Amino acid sequence: MELRPIRGTHDILGQDIIKYNFIKKVVSDYANLRSFSEIQTPIFEFSNLFLKPLGEQSDVVLKEMYTFEDRNKDLLTLRPEYTTPMIRSAITNNLFEDLPIKIFGIGPMFRRERPQKGRYRQFNQINFEVFGSNDYLADLELITLANDILKLLLPNSKFNLNLNTLGQRKNLIEYKTKLSKYFDNNKNRLSNESREKIKSNPLRILDSKNDDDVELSKRAPSINEFIDNEDKIHFEELKKGLNLNGISFEENHQLVRGLDYYCKTVFEFKTDNLGSQDTLIGGGRYDGLIAKLGGPNIPGIGWAAGIERILLLMQDIETKNDKIHLAISNENLKNHLIKLINFLTKNNLPFYWNYKYNLKKSLAKANSKKATNIIIIGEDEYKNNFYTVKKLATGQQIKVNLDSIKDTLND
Numbered sequence: 001m002e003l004r005p006i007r008g009t010h011d012i013l014g015q016d017i018i019k020y021n022f023i024k025k026v027v028s029d030y031a032n033l034r035s036f037s038e039i040q041t042p043i044f045e046f047s048n049l050f051l052k053p054l055g056e057q058s059d060v061v062l063k064e065m066y067t068f069e070d071r072n073k074d075l076l077t078l079r080p081e082y083t084t085p086m087i088r089s090a091i092t093n094n095l096f097e098d099l100p101i102k103i104f105g106i107g108p109m110f111r112r113e114r115p116q117k118g119r120y121r122q123f124n125q126i127n128f129e130v131f132g133s134n135d136y137l138a139d140l141e142l143i144t145l146a147n148d149i150l151k152l153l154l155p156n157s158k159f160n161l162n163l164n165t166l167g168q169r170k171n172l173i174e175y176k177t178k179l180s181k182y183f184d185n186n187k188n189r190l191s192n193e194s195r196e197k198i199k200s201n202p203l204r205i206l207d208s209k210n211d212d213d214v215e216l217s218k219r220a221p222s223i224n225e226f227i228d229n230e231d232k233i234h235f236e237e238l239k240k241g242l243n244l245n246g247i248s249f250e251e252n253h254q255l256v257r258g259l260d261y262y263c264k265t266v267f268e269f270k271t272d273n274l275g276s277q278d279t280l281i282g283g284g285r286y287d288g289l290i291a292k293l294g295g296p297n298i299p300g301i302g303w304a305a306g307i308e309r310i311l312l313l314m315q316d317i318e319t320k321n322d323k324i325h326l327a328i329s330n331e332n333l334k335n336h337l338i339k340l341i342n343f344l345t346k347n348n349l350p351f352y353w354n355y356k357y358n359l360k361k362s363l364a365k366a367n368s369k370k371a372t373n374i375i376i377i378g379e380d381e382y383k384n385n386f387y388t389v390k391k392l393a394t395g396q397q398i399k400v401n402l403d404s405i406k407d408t409l410n411d
């Protein structure tokens with residue numbers, strides 16, 4: 001049997017796991033600063049949680065969900081995104097008594113997409129959500145947060161923020177009807193793939209990368225004509241706020257997002273350095289979604305970032321190897337080694353031993369790993385109850401007992 005990982009999945013190790021843990025730390029610290037609390041939800045849920053909210057005609061639901069029947073016939077799905085599980089969690093844990101809710105989560109998502117650079121079948125997302133505020137300052141806070149986190153993680157990269165408003169859901173529905181008509185009248189000039197979306201999901205045609213579709217979309221009716229005054233003001237205030245925060249953006253009326261639950265503000269952070277999978281962060285408002293899932297009728301807004309895409313852009317993190325290496329010359333001295341290991345562990349001093357009773361091999365390993373200190377145990381050390389600390393940088397050897405070993409190691 002050939003052993004291989006499932007297509008579109010990957011192990012995270014070496015530099016990537018160092019970066020991944022760094023990302024988690026930066027995100028958690030920043031979330032704490034702005035009082036967002038962490039929620040971890042299970043990686044699988046009842047399929048119904050996703051079907052309607054994400055859109056029965058959305059790519060995710062139509063083609064990409066990992067759904068299976070449990071032994072008791074329940075239909076379960078590996079979560080393809082985090083917003084709906086977050087809402088489910090807020091409902092089932094009674095969090096709505098204390099509004100607004102500011103939460104974040106980090107973890108794996110699953111979509112059966114065609115794998116390529118930056119697009120995987122199991123990938124990790126950072127996700128931030130606010131439930132219960134209509135204020136444009138919530139939009140501003142979330143976009144600022146996304147911008148700040150990207151800057152902390154990718155200080156040398158450039159990204160572009162694309163911004164749009166889709167207006168109220170009822171207006172969006174009107175717009176979709178008009179768009180459907182427009183594309184239907186011009187269907188001969190559409191790609192095959194887009195032709196299939198005329199009735200079911202005309203908004204997605206605006207997103208198509210096919211040249212003919214792009215041409216046709218340029219002359220399509222604009223969402224702008226369908227936006228209520230109140231929503232226009234909300235959007236204008238948000239843009240002023242972004243200017244005030246020094247965050248540059250591009251207004252893009254073609255930006256519609258792939259999941260069905262969006263309305264009003266939508267946004268994406270893109271990069272020029274990743275090829276076709278260039279969206280690092282996507283998000284927006286989803287008023288009505290919380291009520292649809294059985295929660296109170298309150299608005300929501302949030303975003304998700306793809307960790308793997310950030311990893312591709314991140315520079316290597318230099319790691320310092322300050323582990324103390326241990327070297328012992330023969331098996332009869334074991335008790336002296338055990339005493340040392342217990343001491344180091346109790347005192348929080350990181351160490352490494354290669355399970356070899358061979359000074360030469362252990363010293364060579366310490367050298368190759370660029371260790372700073374080696375603690376040597378030979379016959380003399382054992383008989384006279386001391387340890388020899390060798391400083392690799394100078395070759396200096398110091399005889400010490402356990403009481404003073406800490407100071408010697410730190411010198």
Ligand code: HAM
Pocket residue numbers: 080081082083111113118119120121123124125127128129258259279280281282283284301302303304305306307308309
């Ligand atoms: P999304 O646009 O589907 O939105 O995904 C957000 C981000 O996840 C993308 O911009 C991308 O960086 C990453 N991503 C998505 N699919 C893949 C994949 N197959 N491989 C690697 N990375 C991927 C959502 O998921 C919404 N739930 C975001 C949101 C939160 N909206 C409101 N709150």
